[in-house]
Amino acid sequence: MSEPIDQLTAWLIPLAPLASAVIIALFGKLFGEGSHRLTVTGLLIAFFCAARVLVMKETSDGTGVVLRGPEWMSVGALQIFADIRIDTMTAIMLCMVTFVSTLVAIYASGYMHGQPGYPRFFAALSLFVFSMCMLVLSNNFLMLFVFWEAVGLCSYLLIGFWFSKPSAAAAAKKAFVVNRIGDFGFMMGIFLLLMTFGTLDYDSVFKMAGDVAEQHPQTITIICLLLFVGAMGKSAQAPLHVWLPDAMEGPTPVSALIHAATMVTAGVYMVARCTPLFVHAPTAQLVVAGVGAVTALLAAFMGMTQYDLKRVLAYSTVSQLGLMFLGLGSAVVSHDLATAAVTASMFHLFTHAFFKALLFLGAGSVMHAMGDVIDMRRFSGLRRLMPKTHITFLCGSLALAGFPLLSGFWSKDEVLAAVMAGTHEGTHQGYFKLLAAAGLITSLLTAFYTFRAYFMTFWGEERIPEEAGHHAHESPASMTTPLMILAIPALLIGGLLGPTGFFGNFLGHTVGLGHEGEHHLHWDVMAISAGVALAGIFGAWLFYVQSPGLAKAGRTALAPLYHLSLNQLYLDQLFTWIIVKPLWVLGWIGLMIERFVIDALLDFIAWVPNLVGKALRPLQNGLVQSYALVMALGLAAILAAMMLR
């Protein structure tokens, strides 16, 4: 059908963004406000190549290909090559990442206009895309880990972009530290993997997984659980989700790209990639499903009462990621349904990227117009002021809420169908009944809080905070155009690829995933979830448009629940008291030991050489005769010593 994948096309995908990152980092001052052109060019090249790869031979016929890179390291028997791997799952991820990031970069050129550090922003953004592409292209766990860390670093740099703002610096630090906790588990998982399998290559590991599982079923389970800890950190699963809402301190395009559409899905991608391992660890899969369900429900609950528009979206992201893990975990139900479950999660990841990026960019557009105010209590009724933002935001909200026939509807429906299959099949029917209930309640809450945010922002009387000044206006074309482009996949891509079975068949070629077989439409699930979504939207309309008094009444009636939700279950406070404070005391003790024991000792050690140096100094008196004399004496002394020896 088409030509095979060549090295140039494949490598250009990560290297074009890397090149723009390096050029901007080195010569950023020269480009100034034109830096985004380099980034956009690099990303366009990457997107073009990714799209080409999508239709090239090895991806379209499903065989996949590993392109041998240079040897990276060779330690004992372990040889690591910087290979890149392209199969259907990779190709889909690459297209999604490069497409969304190109639009976000264009949007950011408008959003970041006039900000100090403009080139720095685009350098970090390009570096992020490079790292994310390499993460997806990795062919072994070590490279996966390296770029896993690299995307974390870029995320840190970008959350703390306004580093002079204390809250931004603290949020960046928090994100990094919480992620390290997950990374610790991930690293242990990789070590155990290496010890058990003796290799880190995907293909070899996956090929051996069955045999190893027969011999050491426990080991596989532990490996999978450790890997999942890593995924929990990166994909913000409870209780490691606390960094993501704070990460909203970063510039909004960053929230859209990194903390909604791409980086946070790395955990989901990794678990999906490791399906051949996870199928041998049913316990781990049950844990994945459980954690996913709990996270989905809790995050949706916390999202109900937030007043910060971006935080609502952040909790919604956490919640949706929870749904994806719930779907991945549901692969445990039966071997026949495993592929359908993983496909459903990946499909939800894929559609979610578009509408969540759209929603964040829309929120950014609002924030831009409102003079950086994002508290929904301070503005309302913006639908006439910002028509383009309003319509595109509505598209995104409908998709997220699961409005029938839009993208979110199809993908969420498939995830729920995979979970519901567990309620009448397999060995854990009771457990899955709980999970399915959590999934449905999450859907209801999602529809509710999404439209709560939408109605609070765009409906009601028109109010504008004074920070916006008198020139509150629709955002420039560089920002609205990406919104409009993103609205199209947010509305349609689910319907085009999902019910037609196109996505499932394409992804099914990936190693470890079987063919899905006949693609079913789950009419029952569709009916239920459509009903739930409409109920949620109607509820939000009732509370926030029709009779706003009801919302206030609800708040007072359910005060304890309301405060629990508003304060995010007091998790931050809990962590502060049980983890941060004790560590702080430990640190203080360490500091005292450092100051009064080690420093004193070091000062003493440092004082001795100085003293000896001072003692030697008088010899250096500047007189040539004395130098010659000392040289001659030295010669004589050496000679005498040698002779007498």
Add this chain to the structure above:
Amino acid sequence: MNEVCFGTQGAQSRTLGASRADATESDGKHAGRVDVERDSSGGMWNRERIVSEAVAQILGTVKYIVPETILILAVCVSFLAGPFLVSERGEAPAGLRHKWGWLALIAITLSGLAWWNQSAEPMNYPNGPFQLDSLALFVRGLSLASAAILVLIGWNQIDDAHAAEFHACLLLISAGVTLTAAANDIIALFLALELVSIPTYVLLYLPRRDAAAQEATTKYFLLSVFSSAILLYGMSFLFGVTGTTNLTAIQAAITTGAGGAMPAVLLLAIVAVVAGLCFRLTAVPFHFYAPDVFQGAPTTGAAMLAFVPKIAGFVALLRLIAFPVDVSRNSNWSLVGMALPLLTVVAIASMLVGNLVALLQTNVKRLLAWSSISHAGYMLVGIVAGPTTTGSVNGTDALLFYLVAYGAMTIGVFAALAALGRGGRSYETLDDLAGLSQSHPAIALLMTVFLFSLTGLPPTAGFLGKLNLFLAAWSGSSVSKTLAIVLAVNAGIAAWYYLKVVATMYLHPLRRPSEGKVEMPALVGLALCAAATLGFFALPNLLWTIIRGS
């Protein structure tokens, strides 16, 4: 070093020995030996034969020194034509220095091309004055590279009227260093070493003729002559014991025990030779001139003095003392065996004294002088560890690797000082450098790279160099293990004063505002040094290939 081994064994198998040894050498092809005693019985015919053989040997080895010949031709042009372009009152057309600079660079390039086309050869003329093995080739490359960088650093440091002599001296010094490495005869060796010394006197005084430079030059001149005398004295004993000036023959004679009759004399010879060479290495207790001279001399001169004499000194030490001994035939009378205790003590003293006194310095050039003394100590560790260690890297190779790293980082710091100090007072005290990161961020960054390398931190060649030396010493005897520990402790002490300079550049407020543009040629030299410092960390195998001659 394999070629050296080869040559030595070849010499041993022929039992060339001393002049008193059997003189019936009849190996037709290149049997000749300039042996004066023989013609007392030989008469005219014999004398003619000897002369023709000597001429054949010299002609046979001339092709070994083509790169030096090119350099010296350029030197002749500079010295002869130079005075005619300057008026009697010492005025020269503006920009003349650029022309001489280009001439020097072209000569170095041509010489480099000649070097590139040479390859190590087995010793076809074991009795000739020159040889061409991998060590000679390595030193030649290193010397040419450092000469090119020094020409760049000195480009604008010299006025138009004296540029011809200045660059000619640099080329002469470079030729002297490579001839030291190629020498196969102690006379040639000594002459080559003097070819380094004598132009140095001129070089130290030419660029800046003030009282400080005058004092520095005088000190260096007197002490250098003194050390040359000691060296020559030692060499005369070496000749006296073995009866020959040929290095191959001397080595053979000593390893086969020909000098066994007079161990005390041999010992005297060794002590004097090592002492004479230690002056060039700035090893304790022959280091006294270094701080005064480095501080007083102009920056290019100091840069040259910090590095080039060290190459010559270490190469001469390798050729004279530390030649590899065939282990299977090892006798008790190996020079290196006798010199080891002496070199060990000198190494430890150099490391300790150099680093401890450096802690107190506030003048960067003086600080670098003490740093240079301590680095001489580090590199002597390589000599003590020797060419036959069992670990992953042997002492001699580690020394040669370190020599390159040391050259790049030390000349780099001087190049940075030279690039900054256009006109006016040069940058040399810590106060001058305070806040440099604000006025010259790029130069401050490169300085930091060099200082990190001097400290021995990755990602620099200095880190690999110290690591290699440590590993080589650690795999040796208990003495060399002790040296390895002393080296590690000293590297720790040294970190304090190097990093103090970094801290001054980055953390202190700016004291001396920028004085216009930086020197372009010096900047190029600086970039080359930085490329070497970082490059040989990333790709050390490039260097190993040249060092190991394979």
